[in-house]
Amino acid sequence: MRIAMIGSGYVGLVSGACFADFGHEICCVDKDPAKIEALNRGEIPIFEPGLSELVAKNVREGRLTFTTDLATAVKGAEAVFIAVGTPSRRGDGHADLSYVYQAAREIAAAIDGYTVIVTKSTVPVGTGDEVERIIHETRPDADFAVVSNPEFLREGAAITDFKRPDRIVIGTEDARALGVMNEIYRPLYLNQSPLLAMSRRTAELTKYAANAFLATKITFINEIADLCEHVGANVQDVARGIGLDNRIGSKFLHAGPGYGGSCFPKDTLALIKTAQDYEAPMRLVETVAAVNSQRKRAMGRKVIAACGGSVRGKTIAVLGLTFKPNTDDMREAPSIDVITALQDAGAKVRAYDPEGMGAAASMLTDVDYAKDAYDCARGADALVIVTEWDIFRALDLGRLKATLAAPVVVDLRNIYRPEEMRRRGFTYVSVGRS
Numbered sequence: 137m138r139i140a141m142i143g144s145g146y147v148g149l150v151s152g153a154c155f156a157d158f159g160h161e162i163c164c165v166d167k168d169p170a171k172i173e174a175l176n177r178g179e180i181p182i183f184e185p186g187l188s189e190l191v192a193k194n195v196r197e198g199r200l201t202f203t204t205d206l207a208t209a210v211k212g213a214e215a216v217f218i219a220v221g222t223p224s225r226r227g228d229g230h231a232d233l234s235y236v237y238q239a240a241r242e243i244a245a246a247i248d249g250y251t252v253i254v255t256k257s258t259v260p261v262g263t264g265d266e267v268e269r270i271i272h273e274t275r276p277d278a279d280f281a282v283v284s285n286p287e288f289l290r291e292g293a294a295i296t297d298f299k300r301p302d303r304i305v306i307g308t309e310d311a312r313a314l315g316v317m318n319e320i321y322r323p324l325y326l327n328q329s330p331l332l333a334m335s336r337r338t339a340e341l342t343k344y345a346a347n348a349f350l351a352t353k354i355t356f357i358n359e360i361a362d363l364c365e366h367v368g369a370n371v372q373d374v375a376r377g378i379g380l381d382n383r384i385g386s387k388f389l390h391a392g393p394g395y396g397g398s399c400f401p402k403d404t405l406a407l408i409k410t411a412q413d414y415e416a417p418m419r420l421v422e423t424v425a426a427v428n429s430q431r432k433r434a435m436g437r438k439v440i441a442a443c444g445g446s447v448r449g450k451t452i453a454v455l456g457l458t459f460k461p462n463t464d465d466m467r468e469a470p471s472i473d474v475i476t477a478l479q480d481a482g483a484k485v486r487a488y489d490p491e492g493m494g495a496a497a498s499m500l501t502d503v504d505y506a507k508d509a510y511d512c513a514r515g516a517d518a519l520v521i522v523t524e525w526d527i528f529r530a531l532d533l534g535r536l537k538a539t540l541a542a543p544v545v546v547d548l549r550n551i552y553r554p555e556e557m558r559r560r561g562f563t564y565v566s567v568g569r570s
C-alpha cells in the first residue's frame with residue numbers, strides 16, 4: 137500500500153519505518169527541513185534503539201522516503217497518517233490541535249481518489265469529527281474517510297511495541313475504511329495482535345483512558361512509597377505483593393520521582409479538560425496530575441534533606457536527565473524539577489546522561505555536563521540517580537565513593553540495595569524503602 141506519514145517525530149518516524157518494514161511504500165513528511173535533510177543524509181534525529189538500522193534498511197530497499205513536500209507524498213496515497221504533535225496548549229492545558237488541523241487542511245488540498253485519513257496523534261474526543269469537517273470544507277468533492285488509530289508505543293522500546301503491540305485500536309464506522317486499515321495492519325494480525333474495531337470517538341477516548349490509568353498506577357505506588365517511609369515498610373515488597381495478583385499486574389508499580397515524558401503529563405491534563413467541558417469531571421485523574429506535579433519538585437527537597445538540610449554552595453551530581461532510559465526525550469522529565477529545586481536552594485549541579493545532554497542544554501541553565509558517571513561524581517557532595525539507564529546499575533561503588541567528596545547517594549529509582557550501600561559506607565536514601 138502507498139502511505140503518507142505526516143510528522144516524522146518519535147511516532148511518525150517509528151511508524152513509518154515499521155510500516156515500510158511490513159512491505160508498504162511509505163513517504164514520511166515533516167515541515168522541519170533540517171529534520172528531513174538529516175534523514176535524507178541517513179542521520180536519525182532522535183535516539184531510539186534499533187531505529188537507525190531499520191530506517192537504513194528500508195531506505196536501501198526503496199520502501200521509505202522523506203520529504204518536506206506534503207502534497208507530493210499525499211497524492212496517490214491510499215492512506216495518510218497524521219502523526220504531528222499535540223502538546224498542551226499554553227495557559228489552559230487543553231490539547232493544542234493547531235498542528236493536526238493545519239495538517240488536515242494541507243492533506244485536503246492534496247488528496248486524489250478515495251483516501252483514508254488516519255489520526256495517529258493523541259487527540260481529544262471529537263477531533264476526528266473536526267478533521268472530517270475541515271476536509272469537507274476545503275475539498276467538497278473529496279472521497280475520503282477519517283479514522284482514529286491511536287498509538288501505544290513506548291519510547292525506548294518503540295520498534296518492538298509497534299511490531300508486537302498488545303492490541304491495535306481502529307476507530308471507524310466506515311466499512312471501506314476498516315478494510316484499508318485491516319490491509320495496512322495485516323502483517324500484525326497474522327502475528328495475532330488483536331485488532332479492535334470501535335467507533336471513532338471511542339478510539340480517541342481509549343488512548344486517554346490508557347494513559348490516565350497508567351499515570352494513576354504510578355502515582356498510587358508513589359504515594360504508597362511515601363507511606364512506607366513513614367511506617368518502616370518496603371515499597372518494592374508491597375509492589376510485588378500486589379503485582380502478582382493478576383487483577384492488578386506488576387507493571388507500572390515502580391516507585392520513583394513521578395512520571396514525566398511527552399505523553400502522560402499532557403494527556404492527563406487534556407483528559408481532565410475534556411471531562412470538565414462535558415460536565416463529567418474526572419476527580420481521580422485531577423488528583424493524580426496534582427500529586428505528580430508536586431512530587432517532582434519534592435524530590436529536590438528529598439536530596440536537600442539527605443545533604444543535612446542545606447545544599448547552598450554544594451555540588452550535586454545528577455545521573456540521568458531524560459524522562460526514562462533509552463530515549464533522548466527531555467519533555468517534562470523529573471530531572472528538570474529536581475535540578476531547578478536544587479539550584480533554587482543554592483546548589484551547583486553537574487549532570488551526566490548518555491543521550492539527553494543535548495536536549496537538556498536547551499532546557500536547563502547553569503548545569504555543568506560531565507563525560508561519564510565518575511566524571512560527574514568528581515568532588516560532589518552528593519550523587520542523585522534520576523533516570524535508571526543500564527550503565528548506572530552496576531557502578532564501581534568503591535571508585536564512586538573515592539570520587540565523591542561526601543558518600544551521599546540519593547537513588548530515586550531504587551536500583552541499588554540499601555543494605556549493601558550502607559555496608560559500603562554510603563549515606564543512602566531511596567524511595568519507599570526505610
Ligand SMILES: NC(=O)c1ccc[n+]([C@@H]2O[C@H](COP(=O)([O-])OP(=O)(O)OC[C@H]3O[C@@H](n4cnc5c(N)ncnc54)[C@H](O)[C@@H]3O)[C@@H](O)[C@H]2O)c1
Nearest residue numbers: 143144145146147166167220221222235239257258287291
Ligand atoms: N512520543 C511517544 O512516545 C508517543 C506515543 C504515543 C502517542 N504519541 C502521540 O503522537 C503524536 C506525535 O508525538 P511525537 O512524540 O512523535 O511528536 P514529535 O514532536 O516528536 O513529532 C511531531 C513532528 O510533526 C511535525 N509536524 C508538525 N506539523 C506538521 C505538518 N503540518 N506537516 C508536517 N510535519 C509536521 C513536527 O515538525 C515534528 O517533527 C502526539 O500526539 C503524541 O501525543 C506519542
